[in-house]
Amino acid sequence: MSLMLTKEDLAKYPFLKQSIAYIESMQLNLGDLAAEEYSGILRKALTRIKDSIDRKINPADLSDLESEIISYPLSLALVYGSKSNWLLNRFATIEAKRVEEELRREPRDKLLEIAKSGFSWEIEPVDLRLEWEELPFSIPLQSYLEAATSFNDPHWKLINRYVKGGRVFLNSGSLARLISEGFKTKIIRRASERELHNFRIPEALAPYLDEIQRYAQENMQFDDELPQGLVSDARPPCIAAIMEDVKAGKSLSHMARFALTTFMVNVGESVDDVLKLFGNVADFDEGKARYQIEHIAGMIGSRTKYKPPKCDVLRSFGLCVGMDEFCRNAKHPLNYYRNKLRRMRKPGGQTGARDRKKGV
């Protein structure tokens, strides 16, 4: 074990080289963990998953380090065994948030050690003191881009970073976030690896997998359910702006048309409703437009229902009109829509989904 990293760290940060080696050294068999003597660990693993479903972020339980360390691979096995992308994403997100909170309490040298042990980034300590702040770490450009392109906040765009000589300079908070995001990516990527495609949870653990799946079923519905038809107040600013242009009869770029159409189709508007929208546009050709909308809706042609482009793409095409509070937590216009709807439905939210406002 490294001089700096303790057994507590192995419990807090399951992605460390040392954590993985520690677990491997125990030579545990997954099926055996259903045995009575491990019931404490099993209970921990189940709580860990249920907490993630409930979006509860708890710090690592350091009262029994060994159980805490083993509960991670066990909970991960159950999540992979569920074959649910929703659960996978939720678990990875909450684990990453927990790790980020733990990391923010760590001193710089520990942070560096963790980053080096967990990832193949060639991260270096530097002493860059700017006028009003310090950036004590640097990471190769490519590693930064791999880890940070999934962040939506403009703050993470490469252009808003201190970039010099092929390296990106970071403060401790940013490095903590990169590590936690790197951890999340590891969990999610691993699921698509070939060896996991045929992975089945051992028979002895099957009842616990059922328990998790039931719990997930009961708690996920709300997330995925969208009302049929557009709720105007939940539109992201980019879509609202395109709709304004349509209303004004302005000619739209191909990307603007595509974004608007895919958005409408995905929030449950009918082809006729979408067609009506475009009626004002100068070069409107109904026959052609119907064909294209039906194609996008997956009714004809490749039968793929197209999704709107993600925020990055809209931004590159100059269709992003600026951020609002919801944009910061969304990297996709549909995410935005879903999040805002959720907020609106909460008691005290702006409006109920039933107050459906249609049209432009």
Next chain:
Amino acid sequence: MHEIVRKEFREYYSGLRAEDLEIPDMPEREFAFLQFGGEVMIRHMKFLDPQSLKGYIVENTPAHIYHSSAYYKAPEATDMNEKGWLGADLIFDVDSDHIRTECKERHDRWRCMECGRDGTGFPPESCPNCGMKKIDTRTWICEDCLEAAKKEVVKIIDEYLLPDFGVSESDFEVFFSGHRGYHIHVRGGTFRMLSGDGRREIADYVRGIGLDIRAHGFREEKSGILVGPDMKDGGWRGRVARAVYEFVNRSSLEDMRKVVAPTVAKSLYENKEKFLRNISSYPPYWGGLKGYTLESLEKIAFASIKGLTCNIDERVTIDSKRLIRCPNSLHGKSGLRTLRVNYSCIDNFDPLKEAVAFRHGSIRIYVKEAPRVRIGDEELGPLKDKTLEVPLALGLYLICRGAAEPR
């Protein structure tokens, strides 16, 4: 296309040394060809060495020859998933068509395909008469357009690739595309494995997309004092600071008024020297002017960086599986060569002279219509409805552009 062009292309390729068709890691690249008059790209070809590539080219004489920016395990596989992507060069494509130059007034025309309205110069996004976007363009290139494209190339390399991205001189190559502009191929290991998302960040970085100056040290302290970065800082941080310095230094009161409120412009203009002294002191002080806020500073910053952002075709940079012209191949729309440019001598590089492939002989042509054109040392036009004998390179250029026919 006229048989004569094909014949001359074949002769050019026959005389070419095979080594001139060499590209790094050739067996891992996909090759693609477009035949004269053909519309379908012949793709998924693999060549182990320049000799076999040359053999294929001489035999088939395509009008356009491309190789993939990507490296593949099996470049010959027709299914993209089976190709086995192993990474890709990072490409910057600078096209003079996308740069607003004054010379376009002299040689470019556009016409609305809907209402027939036409005009000269850079084409409008939509017709000023009917608002439609179906605009037909007839564009030409001249020394001025290509010079503007060259400046963009130098900007990308000197402002971004070398200082910010840490690319070394041996990691990139610059090519004249053989027609409208330049390509920069970055081959070093740093960028090779970048995903499309990562490449988008690179493209946005050099285009200035998504810049938030507040992320670069500009902020208002609780006391109301404006602080900001130092001109010696790296990346966009220092770039913005230097840009603001230059903008304020060279701007007239009128220039400033176009950017900020009249009172702020006046205060800034009258205190120009003090302001410049303050922002170049250490630590820099960015405030102290009447009516001047972070918002006005933001406006000035964005006005200042206009000339610093790069005009590239971002789709090319973002694409990790792009087909790109082969070095020393001929461009079927100009008859000029795709030519490697020695970057240390780029200032003196004259593409319309050095990329000429046909240096001897002449040809008799009938010119329908052409603006002034120069190829090599020969100039012609503007002219219309004329039959004349011209040097071969110039004649082929006009034929390839569709402006002339052999007689």
